[in-house]
Amino acid sequence: MIKNNLWRRIIFGYIIITLFMLSISFYLIFRLNFFNKVTDSVIKSNIPSIGNSEKLIDNLLEQVRNEKKYIITNDIAFLNLFHKKKNEFFDRLKFLEESVTKEEKILINKIKEWYDKYIEMVSKEFILVGKDKIIPPSTRYEDEKKNILEQITKSINEIILSQQAILIKKIEQLQITVHKSTQISLSLILAAILFGTLFSYFFTRSICLPIKILKDATVRISQGDLDHRIKTPSMDEIGTLGAAFNQMCDRLKELDLMKSEFISNISHNLKTPLTAIREANELMLDEVAGQVSESQIKLLNIMKESTYRLSMMINDILDISRVEAGLMRYNFQYANIDHIIRKSISELSFLAERKNISFNYTDSASIPEVLLDRVKIAQVIDNIFSNAIKFTPLGGTITIKATEIKGSDFSHNMRGGNQINTVRSLVQISISDTGIGIPVEYHKKIFDKFQQVDTKGKSSMKGTGLGLFIARQIIVDHGGDIWVENNRGENGITFHFTLPREYDYTYNG
Ligand SMILES: Nc1ncnc2c1ncn2[C@@H]1O[C@H](COP(=O)(O)OP(=O)(O)OP(=O)(O)O)[C@@H](O)[C@H]1O
């Protein structure tokens, strides 16, 4: 069952981001609503209340003017105007009463009381005016009326001031709210951006990293490292892919082992009859079974060469199986490299003679003994010789040199993981031929399995392409190195290999 799959992770991420966006939107709607309410109350209550109060004062002043005009002129039109303004005054006062605070209501009640007094005084005057009895008002009476009017105006002004204070407070409140909302919204947006970025980063990483591991593992498998496996800690689709990849590698490894075992069995079974053929061939050439003619010797030599090549190929195939299974075993002893070179020359001279190729070996008996496996080093030299004979035209020369080099400093693995740290002296063997040479781009490649120079059909000497791969493995296991170099200004190629002679190494048990 797939747990914590990619699909769920994507949905989870998007839900979180959506929730952030929704909370920002809801918060902004809530704040705008509040803003709306406050501005509504300012527009519908405070501003009309202030306007109304100002008009109340105007209205009162007009009443006073009409009252005075009526008393002087006795013109009924002024009286009517006075009454009209009085009614207007009441209406405005009533409207104001509906939209004011408790404290302001107390002020309105006072205004009403003063206004009633004013109307009472004026009404008495009007009765007298109606009877045409104009009595000049006393100073006390006039002062009292003036005082009443002043009290009314003062109270109305107090209401105006109070409403203005409320208005300013509401505007300040709005400013604070807008500021706070901006801050909170910005914080939420920043948090959403931060979460979105982090989520995208970690999510992309959680996909790209395992894909890179898979890609690297595929490259390693394609390079032949069939033991490489990947760790699959995640339980998502990529984890499942990794597990399938590992299964595929296990199967590949199984098939590879089966193939190696099969080839190794066949090769092993081929060896016995081949040895019998070689022995019989040698006996016939030695005329043990009777005299042989010149032409028969020629044919027997062809058989000898072919069976030699065939047995080399079978040995290579068997060695490859051993290298791949990590079963290459060595028998290290101190030995003289000079003896090994001489033996190889004598064993392969029959091949060289057929092409009239001569060996030119500078005597190197003075070279000190080296710790090596005789059979395996002979196999390396045989392979380089047989290659040189194979790729050198008639009449060529193979030159062999062995020298001791002191003071080198490098490290290599030797004998199953024991590490050589410092090499104080080494023996270098160089084998040059006058053959077709090797293009520079192949100088490293030819030491890989099945790598052969593309001769475009010119060379009929095709082998398996395993000889140098095995040679390199043997030399590396001895703690040495192997490489090729073009002959300066001449045809052909030179193979060099080294064997450490004096060295310090760590024994890993
Ligand atoms: N002396 C040489 N001159 C020119 N080419 C060479 C020489 N030695 C090796 N090569 C090139 O390197 C390739 C690899 O050599 P290697 O010995 O590994 O394989 P091989 O000789 O083809 O087959 P075998 O497994 O039978 O040895 C050869 O096929 C050849 O193309």
Ligand SMILES: [Mg+2]
């Ligand atoms: Mg070869």
